[in-house]
Amino acid sequence: MSIGPAPEDVAPLARYRRAADYLAAAMIFLRDNVLLEEPLRPDHLKPRLLGHWGTCPGITLVYAGLDRLIGRTGADVLLVTGPGHGAPANHANLWLEGAHERFDPALTRDRAGLTELVRRFSWPGGFPSHLSPEVPGVIHEGGELGYALATAYGAALDAPDRIVACLVGDGEAETGPTAAAWHSTKYLDPATSGAVLPIVHGNGWKIASPTQTGVMSDDELTALYRGYGHHPIIVYAEIDYTEGAVADERLGVAMDEAYDRITGIQRQARSGRRPERPAWPVIVLRTRKGWGLPAELGGSPLEGTFHAHQVPMEDVAEDPEQLAALEAWLRSYRPEELFDDGRPVPAVLAVCPPEERRMGTNPAAVGGDLRRPLDLPEIADFAQEVGTPGTVTAGATAVLASWLAEVFRRTETTRDFRIVCPDELESNKLTAVLEATDRAFSWPVPGSAEHLDPAGRVMEVLSEHDCQGWLQGYLLTGRHGLFPCYEAFVSIVDGMVNQYAKFLKLSREVPWRTPVSALNYLLTSEGWRQEHNGYSHQGPGFINTMLTKKAETTAVYLPPDANTLLAVMRTCLASTDRINLVVAGKNPAVQWLSLSDAVAHCAAGASVWAWASHPAAVQERADVVLACAGGVPTVETLAATEMLRRDAPELRMRVVNVVDLVSLRTPQTHPHGLSEDDFRALFGDDLPVVFDFHGYPSAVHQLLHGRPDPGRFHVRGYVEEGTTTTPYDLLASNGVTRHDLAIAVLQRARGWASAGGDLADRYARQRDDILTHVRRTGQDPAEITDWTWGLR
CATH class of the missing domain: 3.40.50.970 (Thiamin diphosphate (ThDP)-binding fold, Pyr/PP domains)
Known part of the structure; x- marks a missing residue:
C-alpha cells in the first residue's frame, strides 16, 4: 500500500x-x-x-x-x-x-x-x-x-x-x-x-x-x-x-x-x-x-x-x-x-539503510565477485570431421549453434547466459540455439509467432544499442553473454563500446574490482558475402575500432572454418575483462582443419599451413609468403596457392593463416603478440609477403608496426568498393580474387617478376573472362562456386 x-x-x-x-x-x-x-x-x-x-x-x-x-x-x-x-x-x-x-x-x-x-x-x-x-x-x-x-x-x-x-x-x-x-x-x-x-x-x-x-x-x-x-x-x-x-x-x-x-x-x-x-x-x-x-x-x-x-x-x-x-x-x-x-x-x-542493503555496497555492482565460470561443453562433441583439408563443406555458425544450444541447456538452472541479437539469429544460421531456449518476449504476440516465451534467453530486437546496453548490464553484474550481429551494422554501437572499453581499462586498475566475463561479439554476416544486400552491408570497420583500444582489453579473431570457430568461442566465453571480436562466415564453405589442428592453431594465433605450402618453403628458404586472415580471404588465398603450385611448381611459397589478428603485434604492445622468433618463423626477416585480409588493409599495417621491415608486406583487403553483385565480382572490385592474389605473388616473389610475367597475364585474362561470364549470366561459374582444394 x-x-x-x-x-x-x-x-x-x-x-x-x-x-x-x-x-x-x-x-x-x-x-x-x-x-x-x-x-x-x-x-x-x-x-x-x-x-x-x-x-x-x-x-x-x-x-x-x-x-x-x-x-x-x-x-x-x-x-x-x-x-x-x-x-x-x-x-x-x-x-x-x-x-x-x-x-x-x-x-x-x-x-x-x-x-x-x-x-x-x-x-x-x-x-x-x-x-x-x-x-x-x-x-x-x-x-x-x-x-x-x-x-x-x-x-x-x-x-x-x-x-x-x-x-x-x-x-x-x-x-x-x-x-x-x-x-x-x-x-x-x-x-x-x-x-x-x-x-x-x-x-x-x-x-x-x-x-x-x-x-x-x-x-x-x-x-x-x-x-x-x-x-x-x-x-x-x-x-x-x-x-x-x-x-x-x-x-x-x-x-x-x-x-x-x-x-x-x-x-x-x-x-x-x-x-x-x-x-x-x-x-x-x-x-x-x-x-x-x-x-x-x-x-x-x-x-x-x-x-x-x-x-x-x-x-x-x-x-x-x-x-x-x-x-x-x-x-x-x-x-x-x-x-x-x-x-x-x-x-x-x-x-x-542497514549496511547490507546500502546501494554503494550492493554486491551486484562488483559483478566479478558474483561471476561463476560457465560450464562449457566439450567442443569435440560438436566438431566437424574434416579429413583431407579443403574437401569438406560446412557452415561454421551452424556448427557453433549446436554447441551454444548445449551451453543454454547447461545454464537452465543458473540462468546466467544470454544471447542478444538485432533480429538476426536465423539469418546468421544460429537457429539451433532455439532448440534449447526461446526468444524472450513478455507481451501478447501473434498466433503465428515461433519460439517466443517470457522466460526465453535469446533477446532479439532491432536496436543494436539495446543489445549492447543489455549485455553490458548483464556482464557487469556477474553473468555471461554473446552478441551476434551483422558486420556492417555493429558499428552503430561504436560509442558504447568505446565507453565500455574505458570502463574495463580503469576497472583493471581498481584493486577491489574483480574480473567480469568478456563481452563477446560474433559478426556472422560478413561483407564479402552480402551479394543480396549490397554496398550498404559491406563494412568491416569494427575491427579498426577494436584495434584502437588498450591492448589488454581487446582481442580480434578471424576463424577460417567451423572447428577454429568452436575453439575460438570456447576461449572467448571463458575469458574475463576483455572485449572479444569474432568474425566468421555463416554460409557453407570449405573446411580446413581437424579439431586438434584447429585448437593448436588458435593457441598459436597464427601458423604455417604446411600441407598447402611448397615443401621446401616450410623449413627452408621461401621465395614468398602468402598470408591470410578471415574465412573468404583464406579460401581465395588457398585457391591462388593451388593455381601457382600447379602452374609454377618451382615457386617456393609458404602459406600462413592468422586466426588471432592481434598476434601480429609485438609482444611488447599486446599480450597476444607473437614472439620475435615465432614471427620470424612465419614471415622471415625480409621475405615478401602478400597478405589477403578480411577488412581494411590499414588495420594490418597498423599491427605490423615494430616488426622487421613492415614495408615488405603487401596487404590487400576491402577498399570500399562494392554493390549488389556476385561474390567473385565483389572480390574483383576490391582486387582480392584468387587471380589477383596469384598475380601479386608473381610480381613480388624473389626472382619471379620477369619469369612469371606470362603466367600473370594469363591469370588476368582468366579473371576478366570470369567477370564477363558474371555480367552475362548473373552468377559466378562453377569453377568458383564449387571449388575445393585439389592438391593431394
Missing part, C-alpha cells in the same frame, strides 16, 4: 539532503577550509573548477528517497545514474553511507576523510569529473549520455529479487538509445527477472537550451510513457530543506506507489497469472535546475536556468561578488549543524 513517508521521517530526509548537497557543492569548489571554519578566501578554491551542479540536488533527492524505500521494505536496490556528470552528488551519498570508506580507507567519515573526499574530486590523481569504475556502486559511468536505461535492464535480467533504479536525465532522455530502451519492458519476464524503476529527472535545461521533457505538458508525458508501456507517476518537487520538505514527501509517495506496482506485477506473474501488458512504473521528477543556488547573480538568473548546469560561478576566484555569493550559498547549508569535527552527526546518518 502506498503510504509515503511519515511526518517524522521527512525532517531527517531533508537534513540528510542538506549534508549531501553541501558536500557536492564543496567538491566542485573547495580544496581547503572544507567545513567553512574560517572566512572563504580564493586560496581555498580549486584552481580548475569542474563539475555539474545542476543535476546534483536531484540525484541526492532520489538517493535519499531510495534509501528510505530500502529501509521500509528491505528491497535490494542497485542504482544506475545516467547523468554521470552529477558525480559529486553520488560521491557525497557514498561517503555519508560509508561505502567510500569500505573500499578506500583514506575516505573515512571524519575530518581527514571528508577533506580527502572534497579535495580528490576533479583533482589530478583523484576522481574524474564523472562517475567511473573507481566509484563504489557504479556499473555505468554516464560519461556519454543515452546508455543508462538499457544497461539497467541488463542488470535486472535473471535477478528476480533486484530492483534497478535508473536515473535518466531529461537531456539524456532525448537520445536515440534511451528512446529504444523504453521498450525493454517487453522483454523483461516478471517471473524470472527483477525490475527497473526509471526516474526521469526533468529539471528543464541542458547546457544552454531547454529539454524536450521540460517543455512537454504532463498530459503529453503521460501519453508518451503510456505508449511505451509504462505507468507514469509525475512528481513536482518543491525543493527546500525544512522539516516539512514537500519534495521528500511527494517523492516518497511516488516511490511507494512504484514499489507496490512492481511487486504486484511480480506476484501475479510468479503465481502463474502473467499480466498480458504489465505497465511498469516510471517516475517523472520535475524540479528546478540547480536548486539551492542564489536566484540571480550579477543581474543574470541562476537557479532554475541553464546557468546552473555546470559550474555556476566560474570566476569566483577573481570576482569578489561571486566569492561572497559562493560563501553565502555554502553557509546556507549550515555545515556546522551537520558535521562534528568532520563526522556526520547521527541525525544525518539515521537515513542510511
